Amino acid sequence: MKRVVITGAGTINALGHSVADTMTAMAEGRCGIGPLVFRDVERLSIQIGGQVRGFEADGRYNRQQMSLYDRFTQFTLAAAAEAIAQSGITFSGELAAKSGVVLGTAGGGVSTWDDNYRSVYEDGKNRVHPFVVPKLMNNAAASHVSMEYNLKGPSFTVSTACASSNHAMAQAFQMVRTGMAPAMVTGGSESMLCFGGVKAWEGLRVMSKDACRPFSANRNGMVQGEGAGIFVFEEYEHARARGAEILCEVAGFAMSSDATDIVMPSKNGAARAIAGALSDAQLNPEDVGYINAHGTGTAANDKTECAAVADVFGPHADKLMISSTKSMHGHLIGGTGAVELLACIMALRDGVIAPTIGYEEADPECALDVVPNEARDAKVNVVLSNAFAFGGMNAVLALRKV
């Protein structure tokens, strides 16, 4: 088994257009959630979200590219450029032939679906742009990354709702660990903040109209976000040989399926994924200093997640820190685990634990150290990143300081 390290990170989300800006915002406990701005927003009952602002696709991409890049692809390419530049890796020859890209997304080109349905149903048009299909398909972002960076190895897109990115990164990790690929580009993206994308979520009645307050007794639901997080996962010796800066090590992962309910989470399924990640990474519960929670801010998720953590960690659950950065950037659905991995890297590399902001009232069912409202300086050696999706599909990653 090979060791796997992260040598590049890139992002765009409501907190910033780069990793540095995002981490600064997380360390300051800044909130990126605000009023949504797009066509027909006044017809929604939910009008807030973690929308990416000031991202001008025109100018960044040319006319031909714009006709092929949905917003989720635009985000992916912007984040991939940052990650691959930081890594300093160039894919050519044997390295290019073996390395690939595995990304997560739940919805793919949602705004492309939305715009074109509007055009044919509402505006009564009978013709759509020839590239609607290659623009909206879930693997479009991964395909464009492969073309841009000459990645010719195993490449595909994973879609497991809110766990998509963690499942994708788990696959990339496994490929590097087994020696199948020397390096993999991985992460995920989502862009559902358009009329149809928010309207669909609204129907489920689980969204908050005012704020995302994970673990707080007065929490009243989730808030959607958008953006991307992209990473370079690389075999340790390969990274060392080329003198790459190592951000942290990916130590293990586990996946589980609740096999119970299409929307209600299960403590048992979550606990099995958490315990599985520890066991895969050959870690003891006491090694874990921080958990980046799934922490959606819904009544059901937060209490189930805390109960699962308490089950797995026993008395150590009261000593570790657990926070949800969704309070700041919103829930990026299929892209969320990727952006949240940045909080894990910040904890391991910089010793800064991102807070759970919007925390107002203690909930006896979430009685853990949720790092309320203010970031904390703390030295941690091992962290976990949780993702528990609708459909009961869970993926937890374990990361370690190098």
Added chain:
Amino acid sequence: MSVTDKIFEIIAEQAVLETSDVTMESTLEDLGIDSLGLVESIFAIEEEFDITVPFNANEPTNSDLDISSVSKIIEGVERLLKEQAG
């Protein structure tokens, strides 16, 4: 058909029961309607009466509609119908 009859029908359908099995005093729990069933029932009520029912599944007891029994639901819907008329 009265508001009461329509609500009995909606709830009975959701619970997979006959309308005769639903009483004014029944709670959704008695009838075996879970949180997903509740969200679907509210959607059906909104569609049937063309009203908006403010309801957040994260705080079901803190919503504008009292859902503690069938009779309370009927009262609430009648109130919303008056408030949202015209």
